[in-house]
Amino acid sequence: MALQCGIVGLPNVGKSTLFNALSSAKAEAANFPFCTIEPNVGVVTVPDRRLQILENLVNPQRVMPTVIEFVDIAGLVKGASKGEGLGNKFLANIREVDAIIHVIRCFNDDNIVHVAGGVDPVFDKEVIDTELQLKDLESVEKKIQRLEKIAKSGDAKARKELEILNRFKQALTDGKNARAVEVEKEDLEAVRDLHLLTIKPVLYVANVDEGSIQSGNEFVTQLREKVKEENAEVIVLCAALEAQIAEFEDADEKAMFLSEYGLEESGLNRLIAAAYALLDLITYFTAGVQEVRAWTIKKGWKAPQAAGVIHTDFERGFIKAEVIKLTEYEKFKSEAACRENGKIAIEGKEYVVQDGDIMHFRFNV
DSSP states (O other): OOEEEEEEOSTTSSHHHHHHHHSSSOOOOOSSTTOOOSOEEEEEEOOOHHHHHHHHHHOOSEEEOOEEEEEEOOOOOTTGGGTOTTHHHHHHHHTTOSEEEEEEEOOOOTTSOOTTSSOOHHHHHHHHHHHHHHHHHHHHHHHHHHHHHHHHTTOHHHHHHHHHHHHHHHHHHTTOOGGGOOOOGGGGHHHHTTTOGGGSOEEEEEEOOGGGTTTOOHHHHHHHHHHGGGTOOEEEEOHHHHHHHTTOOSHHHHHHHHHHTTOSSOHHHHHHHHHHHHTTEEEEEEEOSSEEEEEEEETTOBHHHHHHTTOHHHHHTEEEEEEEOHHHHHHHOSHHHHHHTTOOEEEOTTOBOOTTOEEEEEEOO
8 A cells, every 4th residue: 555645835945856856857946936737656665674684584586565646736825715726626636645744944045936925934834824724724614505495304314413513614614723622533424425635644855955954943943832732743844955865876975964964763764753653654574585564453453454465365265374573584584493392373364464574465366
């Protein structure tokens, strides 16, 4: 299951520069609004040191990491919810993604124009929020109008949905995002068909100058204070620097470059890890001489569901799963040695897969 994150933000905040660093696709990065007209999609492999460990132990013919998709979406401007700029296109594109990576400019540079005339991360965030909220409010109000007549006829389900929809309407009217509305999980069915923009999980990226990647700056402080109420994470990175880091093919050279800036890993690695955590995703592995492979699943999935990401037949005809913990694999060096030492657990349909499990499925269809 490929996770798709939409990179959004005002024009000239560094979205396309970040996207270019993330993927091998090269979106045009230019000093004017709307240089990204069509959404660019980059497929990025997810870095995972556990794959390297398994590769060294198994020596497979190939290694297949899991991937994450990033979509670089055209810059948004004030009035987008009413069709200003590329508003309607932007809003249609963002509906398709699983999560939002909101890039916010947190650096001064007289050579790069800011659409609002000055750097103000709180203003930038609020512009995006407001436009998405207005579009969501429009969607909610339309559904309320459709349901009101049905509810008046005595339909209990319609009355319940109306109650939930009005809670979302009030929050959006008050300038809050839909994700801030506290409802029971089953109540979300009332808005599921609306594909609300502000209900999607969000991760904020503070794009700073090179001198601020270690300790941040006043703009980052302002942004963190603003998003505190959302309990959202802020990743601090320098998109321009990440673009340079991405050019290194030699691991030692990359490590040396990072150390010059006092960094242990790239900001992109932290961003990818944070995006995974944002959607409650974990990884399990299959390991054999032909292939060592990482598979992405939702946290809490049981063994048959996890098997289904390999092939639907695996889930349909699931019998059992053989599970090895990575620490045991490292200790005993091979699957055969793990079996001899009783370190392969036989799990049934109720087993909840854990992050890092090495699994082999038995099935019959």
